Amino acid sequence: MNASSGTVAEARSKGVSPFAVFGVATVIAAGWAIYQMVAWASVPSFGSSAWPTTIGIMIALGVFFVLALAGPPND
């Protein structure tokens, strides 16, 4: 391992940014969590007990993505 191995970053000028990759990971993880919640919808008590929490999380995720995309970069 060369600690200061060569800088050929220019050769990889294109590609998916880490911000986009973390965003996709967040979508998958949050989607899985939402799926877990909604999967309980067949239980009769789900409606009154679970929808407020589930909808609250869905809205929060929407705000999360909107603000992150709208926010300035870390430059």
Next chain:
Amino acid sequence: MVESEGRGRSLDDTGAVVPVFEQPPLIVRFLDSTEEEIRKRIARLKLVDRLFLLERDWLTRITMLMILLSLLWGAIGGFDAFGSRTQVSAWALGQPLHLSNQEVYSSITLHGVRMLFGFAQQLEFALFGLLAINAIGVAARHKWVLYGSVILINLSMIMMEGPVYLLPTFNDNYFPAVGWYFLAPLGIQNNSSYVASPLWYLGWIFLCVSAIMWGAWVLSHVAGWLRAPGAGTRGRQLPAFLLFIIGAAILIPICYATLLTSTLWDLGAFLWNWPLNSLANQVLFWMFGHGIVYILFLIPVTAYYLLIPILARRPIYSYRAAFTAAVFFVILTPVLAIHHLYLTPVPSWSVWLSMVLTFAIILPSAITFFSVWMTVKGVKASEWEWNTVSLFLLLSFAGSIAGGLTGPDNNTPSWDVDLHNTLFIVSHFHTLTVISITAGGMALAYAFFPVLVGRFWYSPLLSRIHFAGTAVGGAGMVLFWDYLGNEGILRRTLLVPSAGPIPMYELGLTVSIVIILVAQLFFLLNVLLTLFKGAIVSAEGLQFGEVVRACAQSTYPRPTVSVKEHPLPRQVPRARRERIEVAWVGSVVALLIVVIAVTTPAALSTSDDISAAQSAPAGAVYVTMAGQQYYWSVTETGPVQGHFDNVVVADAGEWVSVNATASGATQGLYIPFRSEPTVNVQVVPGFVSHALFQAPSTPGVYGVPDGEYDGPWFGQDVAALVVLPASGDPSDLSAFTSGDGAGDMYNPPVWSANGTQLVGDQEGLFDHWVPAPTLYAPAGAIGFSWSVPMSSLGIDNYLVNVTTDDPNGQTDWVAAHNDTIPATFGVYRIDPSAGLVPLTTGPLRVGATVPMSLDLSSGVYLYGVTTPVAYSYDPNGQSSSSTGSQSGWVMGLWGVLWVGP
């Protein structure tokens, strides 16, 4: 470093010569010299020298010792998981079991404590200690405090296992089968039928002392650093990640102090019969039990705040937001205990307050995820490398979000009724502990292990296989646990219903666990190869961030990104970045207020319904349930009258008002309906819990498992709700079977009675079911048979109360007693006005097929051994208050005979 240097003077931590009267105490000098002698001798073994870094400074040596020991406990804990998992999936797939109930349940217990404390907690101590000392740049002091902490945490793991026999003879009773944790009064002598060894409690006390010592050790360095000259200007210089390490060092003494208090109380009750308030004791325990999750969650949080800025080559998006998150984590973590006790009869105001505070802890997590993600905004693809460190960070980040977002589900008390006792909780928990916490710990390990040992990672390929296996296996685990939880399957149970998709899910779960365990072998192999064959790290001329990037890059097969630091002139003013953070925090706070407001009425009513009897509609049946280890003693008044064991009888659609107590362990009245509202209350000894529910409108036999783990016969502890036709007219079970029995997976299957041959199995059940299959026949002559084969008798079978190391002990005993077990097999009519009316009874014969021929009118009957069988586990007289003991009353060989028109 403290080293003796002859008489009259010595070296202090900084290497300066100090007068003899400032030398460390005699005991410290003695320990130093002893350690030095030992070190010199064992360092002659090159393998040991290299493995334990014996030539390095004491902080590095101890850190390495902790890492190696944490990996050792992790490996043993993984083996525990494998052992118990193979048995659960074997049962689901109809295969024989090879471990006893005690061994399976203690494997679950020891898996929990070894993974959480021996592995994760110790790894956190190692990494956080090293990072904290280096971050604040002070000389490490108080070596023997740290050594003491290391010794005690590892000793605690050994003690929790129970007595260690130099010449072991058969007795698996001393293993603690008490759940992953321990909830009073289970395990406490004079309070429970299942008694753990007192070493279990002493082990926890050792663990508490170890953790408190470690916290004090870190905080003493921070305090010393703050007192040093120039400290007044240093507050602003604390790196963001260090805030969370200090947060952990503050939280650890606070949370472990509550654990110490509850454990001392338990031990006092165990040894000196102190009075025990189980509910108060459980609240104390959960102040720790919840706190430990957040203490360990600070591992990935620290990894994000430390490593992502380093890999992105830019500071954290908002330092103020990070500071706010750290403060909120510390304030809120110790006060969330009661959200684990929502279904117990705690005051409803405490449930509401816990719900609010638990929702509030979403805030620091929300800040963290936003700040960390925004930190990489603006980083180009060409500036970023997907090495194993960044891959594990990504996995951990996703795991934290997936696991974190399912936390609010549990925190909604009226929803917790559906979730609390199911494997959904295990899915949520392992999303956090494995995909979030362990993956975050792995990111730190991949980044700093080379720094610690001075060698780059040997094999990028092995590290990537490790990552891939962890990601795939981890995702599979939480997926299948979630599926099982959705079906209402209990957590912590060995005996799962073998019906519907359950066997397939169990198989998928076991395969996933095997994948993740095998993946860890690649990590261990890479660790060993790195220690002995890794290229030497040359940090000369490199800044800290450059060294970390170089170490991370050694896990990447074809590095293309320079590790060099380059200045980042700020183009976006802080105010702009903070504005967006404030907008995010404000949105979260507003949403939390709305959700809390909307959720509050249901939360309060859920709690009120458990802690006080609600007015039952006219015509309700009143049921008094006394939970024993391991059955419910049931007395009914109202439209149904009589006494039953493990059976609740109600008419279709009738309201059922339950008044429940328990002894020996916390129990749970759990009816996992899916097309009717789930019934779920926890019953804590010394307190009364209440439930008011409407029986299904379809007559049939519904499974009612005990929702709370209460000892090694937990799997057999399943009752039945027998719903009779409301009109009193005879009915068949076609509506019940076509309606899927309200979706309760614990419903015993319905078999045609005529011609059926019931066969006892090794767990003392008929055909793997408890209750046994419901036999249906039209009125008239009915014929079926049953048998308890001699081959089904063994140490797992409660029916033969003989515990011995002789593999033929049980069968020999039966043979010597005319092939008869002292229990009665009978058929009884359920009479709603009188209880059980015996029709025929006889001895429980072993080995023979016993035909049953009856001429019955339509109605509902019980068959089998319908009263509990006394059980006492005492192999060769080895059970005692020092090794542990267990007894109880077990039911398993019984079912319902339904005779239609």
